[in-house]
Amino acid sequence: MPVARIGFIGLGLMGKPMAKRLLSAGHELKVFNRSRGPVEELVRLGAEAAGSPAETASESDYTILMLPDSKDVRLVVLGERGVIQAAKPGSTVIDMSTISPVVEREIYATLKERGVGYLDAPVTGGTIGAEQGTLAIMVGGDYAVFKKAEPILRVLGQRIVYMGPSGSGQMTKICNQISVALSLLGACEALLLASKSGLDLDKVIEIISSGAGASWQLANLGPAIVNRDFRPGFKAEHLMKDLRIALEIGQELNLPLLGTALVHQLFKSLVARGEGALGTQAVVKVLEDLAHHIVSRSLGGAEES
Ligand SMILES: NC(=O)c1ccc[n+]([C@@H]2O[C@H](COP(=O)([O-])OP(=O)(O)OC[C@H]3O[C@@H](n4cnc5c(N)ncnc54)[C@H](OP(=O)(O)O)[C@@H]3O)[C@@H](O)[C@H]2O)c1
Numbered sequence: 001m002p003v004a005r006i007g008f009i010g011l012g013l014m015g016k017p018m019a020k021r022l023l024s025a026g027h028e029l030k031v032f033n034r035s036r037g038p039v040e041e042l043v044r045l046g047a048e049a050a051g052s053p054a055e056t057a058s059e060s061d062y063t064i065l066m067l068p069d070s071k072d073v074r075l076v077v078l079g080e081r082g083v084i085q086a087a088k089p090g091s092t093v094i095d096m097s098t099i100s101p102v103v104e105r106e107i108y109a110t111l112k113e114r115g116v117g118y119l120d121a122p123v124t125g126g127t128i129g130a131e132q133g134t135l136a137i138m139v140g141g142d143y144a145v146f147k148k149a150e151p152i153l154r155v156l157g158q159r160i161v162y163m164g165p166s167g168s169g170q171m172t173k174i175c176n177q178i179s180v181a182l183s184l185l186g187a188c189e190a191l192l193l194a195s196k197s198g199l200d201l202d203k204v205i206e207i208i209s210s211g212a213g214a215s216w217q218l219a220n221l222g223p224a225i226v227n228r229d230f231r232p233g234f235k236a237e238h239l240m241k242d243l244r245i246a247l248e249i250g251q252e253l254n255l256p257l258l259g260t261a262l263v264h265q266l267f268k269s270l271v272a273r274g275e276g277a278l279g280t281q282a283v284v285k286v287l288e289d290l291a292h293h294i295v296s297r298s299l300g301g302a303e304e305s
Helices: 015-024 037-044 053-058 070-078 101-113 126-132 143-156 168-196 201-208 216-226 236-253 258-272 280-291
Strands: 005-009 028-032 062-065 092-095 117-120 135-140 157-164
Touching (some): 005 015, 015 037, 015 062, 015 143, 028 037, 062 070, 062 143, 070 101, 092 101, 101 117, 126 135, 135 143, 135 168, 168 201, 168 216, 216 280, 236 258, 236 280, 258 280
Parallel strands (some): 005 062, 092 117
Antiparallel strands (some): 117 135
């Protein structure tokens, strides 16, 4: 595809490897982030640094956002030095963060009045997917705008699905997060029982992962739990945010989401312990406290003193 001028805002666990892929694909990249470290790293690789979201968008055909939450996206797009102040009519803003579908629809409508396209295009596939360009991307917004942006999305993801009008991408992603959270709870409880009953945890993960109880969460985060590796691929505070959004939507639609509410409370407890920046697998610690038992390879696990 022809070289595009792309602005990228939010160079965290996901945004940085995604921005690197766009650079490697030969696109011209201008980057902005709250802290300077990742900007300097991208500049060393050939990107240009911008001083504000507005400057990032001013000459860009596409401006991509990979930010934590709704308030961050609102600030970066609609704020005083926001994207809206400088984005060219005919250009497209693509929000790949996971945020509220309601907020996405508001931003979409505001930018549309200025002739700027807006897509909500959240992703799944974790930091590995971001590095390897194998993310799944679910897109909401105008179909024509999506078709124009699709070649850019292809640099970042393998499965790209147009879900419908603005907000549909985020709504799909929130459904995904319910599934993620509940299968993570299942993986944690299975490991707790396996540990307390003295089973070989590596064999348990192996055999469950080959049958009907298999899940991405157990296969990928199960070994991390057993190895007490709580480094983040996906931060616990971000999953808590996604479950909060799911519950807000449930409230609006009068839809009971019992499992979601339960896992949200467990993540609240983890965040209240000051451990929100750990990976989502750290939620096992809350369950371990309740069980008075730590998931451990030693026969029968370890009882807490
Ligand atoms: N990690 C995953 O596996 C994963 C997978 C799918 C989707 N997501 C979603 O993707 C989004 C980003 O996740 P992440 O894991 O990359 O989060 P992260 O590591 O916390 O990165 C967020 C980045 O945004 C920057 N930022 C925050 N506010 C900003 C602002 N006002 N202006 C400019 N930059 C700002 C942060 O800067 P600082 O350097 O100053 O903190 C940080 O670099 C979230 O919505 C998350 O739910 C994550």
